[in-house]
Each structure stands twice: as structure tokens, then as C-alpha cells.
Amino acid sequence: MGAQWKAKHKEEAASAKGKIFTKLTKEIMIAARSGADPDMNPRLRLAIVQAKKASMTRETLERAIKKGSGQLDGAASYEKVVYEGYAPHQVPVIVECLTDNVNRTISNIRGLFRKGQLGTSGSVSWDFDHLGIIEATAANSDADAEMAAIEAGAQDFELDDDGTATFYTDLTDLDMVQKALPDQGFTVVSAKLGYKPKNPVSLSGEALDEVEAFLAAIDNDDDVHEVYVGLAG
Numbered sequence: 001m002g003a004q005w006k007a008k009h010k011e012e013a014a015s016a017k018g019k020i021f022t023k024l025t026k027e028i029m030i031a032a033r034s035g036a037d038p039d040m041n042p043r044l045r046l047a048i049v050q051a052k053k054a055s056m057t058r059e060t061l062e063r064a065i066k067k068g069s070g071q072l073d074g075a076a077s078y079e080k081v082v083y084e085g086y087a088p089h090q091v092p093v094i095v096e097c098l099t100d101n102v103n104r105t106i107s108n109i110r111g112l113f114r115k116g117q118l119g120t121s122g123s124v125s126w127d128f129d130h131l132g133i134i135e136a137t138a139a140n141s142d143a144d145a146e147m148a149a150i151e152a153g154a155q156d157f158e159l160d161d162d163g164t165a166t167f168y169t170d171l172t173d174l175d176m177v178q179k180a181l182p183d184q185g186f187t188v189v190s191a192k193l194g195y196k197p198k199n200p201v202s203l204s205g206e207a208l209d210e211v212e213a214f215l216a217a218i219d220n221d222d223d224v225h226e227v228y229v230g231l232a233g
Contacts, residue, residue, distance in 0.1 A: 023225055024051045025064045026078050026098040032068025042175035046191050053189075080225075083109050084125055085118040087214045091201045092124035092230040099223040112218050115210075127230060128195040131155065132174030134167040136186040143185030152180035164189070168196060197230035 028051060031044035038045035044065070051061050066072045081102055083095045093116070099105040110118060134154070138145075145165040149157040154167040154177050165186060169177045171193060178191040203211060211231060219227050 019220075019222065020054055021056060021060070022222060023098070024054060024056060025060070026225065028061065028064040029068030030078050030080065030098060032065045033070075036065050036069035036071070045175070046178070049188075050190060081105060082121070083113075083118065084121060084123045085113050085116055086124065087116045087211045087229065087231075089201070089203060089207050089211060091203070091211050092127050092197065093215070093218075094125060094128060094195050094228040095218060095224060096226040096228075097221075097223045098225045105223045108221055108223065109218075112214075112221065115214055124230070125195070127198050128228065129168075129198060130171065130193070130195055132169035132171060132177065132191070133194045133196065134169065134174070134178050134181065134191045135189040136165050136167065136181055137189060138163060138165070139182070139185050139187045145186075148181060148184035148186055151184050152177045192226075194226060195228040197228070200230045200232035202232040 024047065028044065028047045031041060031047045034043065035041040036044070038048055048061065048065075051064075063072070078098045078100050079102070081097045081099060083097070083106075085093055085095075087093050095109065097105050097109070145157050145159055145167075148154075148165070149167055152167070153173055154169050156168045158166045158168075160166070167177060167181065174191060174193060178188050181188055211229075215227060215229060218224055
């Protein structure tokens with residue numbers, strides 16, 4: 001039984017890593033449409049940072065950039081599509097997908113939202129702030145998140161129980177802030193444009209379990225890139 005469990009665990013880990021690489025590759029390819037030089041393309045630069053942190057090989061990374069920038073023939077054409085709706089118990093959800101087949105994606109999303117409610121564009125996004133989101137950890141004991149936010153130009157920040165700091169920025173300031181944070185004693189873990197709920201819903205018990213199962217099923221879809229949920233905690 002132990003050997004079987006280990007084999008299953010390895011398969012699950014490999015599958016999870018494969019999904020991460022798929023999402024990162026899509027993001028790199030879309031970002032590279034605006035140019036293959038990361039010094040001139042902030043979105044590509046952020047995608048490359050995330051890919052390296054996930055241990056993506058240099059060959060895979062360079063191939064994704066070349067595909068996205070049109071340097072290789074026969075590259076898949078991915079586009080970003082956004083869906084809005086509600087999870088069970090009227091919890092607002094925004095789902096960002098990167099897909100090469102919109103018809104397939106919308107069919108999958110409709111199926112996944114059967115236990116919730118799929119809405120139209122704008123049906124829940126009004127209840128979210130669209131901004132830059134940077135996760136970072138303190139590089140030393142003297143690092144102060146509040147001072148770092150002020151000095152780096154962030155709008156706001158939050159501290160998690162594990163010591164991770166989340167900095168929020170204007171959409172146009174994301175690249176500037178994430179470059180400035182290391183000088184303020186913070187190591188950037190991730191940086192992206194995303195959504196922060198204005199009025200998160202608080203749930204517990206079976207209701208929370210039901211919502212989490214719903215979100216896990218959505219996140220497991222290969223076309224889903226990011227899931228933002230108005231859930232407290």
C-alpha cells in the first residue's frame with residue numbers, strides 16, 4: 001500500500017507541475033506578442049520571473065517566447081477570455097482563461113458553473129477592484145511592510161499569518177513597485193494584475209466546503225488561468 005501511495009503521490013505532483021507549466025507557457029506566449037525583449041515588456045518580464053521560480057527549463061522558456069512573438073511557425077494562438085458569475089451561496093467569482101478554442105472553453109465553463117450561476121460581463125466585476133497584486137516575503141527582520149508600501153509606491157498592503165505581505169498597486173504601477181520592493185527588504189514571490197473583492201462573503205462549515213469544491217473544480221480546468229473569489233479568509 002505504501003508503494004502504491006507513493007506512486008500515486010508522484011503522479012499527482014507531476015500532474016500539478018504540468019498544469020502549472022501549461023498556464024505559465026500560455027502567459028508567456030500571450031505576453032510575448034507585445035515583444036520578445038523582457039526589458040521592454042513588463043508583462044513578459046513578470047511571466048519569466050514566475051516561470052523561473054517554477055523551475056521551467058531555459059529551453060522551454062525560450063521556445064514559449066519565440067512562439068508567442070511569432071519567431072516560430074505553427075504556434076498556437078491563445079487569447080484571454082474572462083467569465084463572471086457566482087459560486088454556491090452567492091459568492092462572486094471571476095475566472096480568467098487563456099485558450100486556443102473559445103467554444104471549448106465556454107462549454108467547459110458552463111458545465112462547471114452548473115452548481116453556481118454563470119453571469120454576463122460586469123455582473124460581478126463591479127464588486128472587485130482591478131489592480132496590481134504583489135506577494136512578497138521579508139528578506140530580513142528589519143523589513144517593515146507599511147514603510148515598504150509607502151516607499152515603493154503601493155496603494156495598500158496586507159500581512160498574512162505566515163508573514164507573507166501582499167502589496168496592492170495601481171494597474172500602471174505594478175512593474176515599478178515590484179522593482180522597488182527588494183530595496184525595502186522584501187523578496188517578490190509573485191506579481192500580477194488581478195482582482196481584489198470589495199465585500200468578501202464569510203462562510204463556514206458545509207457551505208464553505210461546497211464553495212471550495214466548486215472553486216477547485218474550476219481551477220482544475222486546463223484553460224483556466226486565474227480564479228478570483230469574493231470569499232473572506
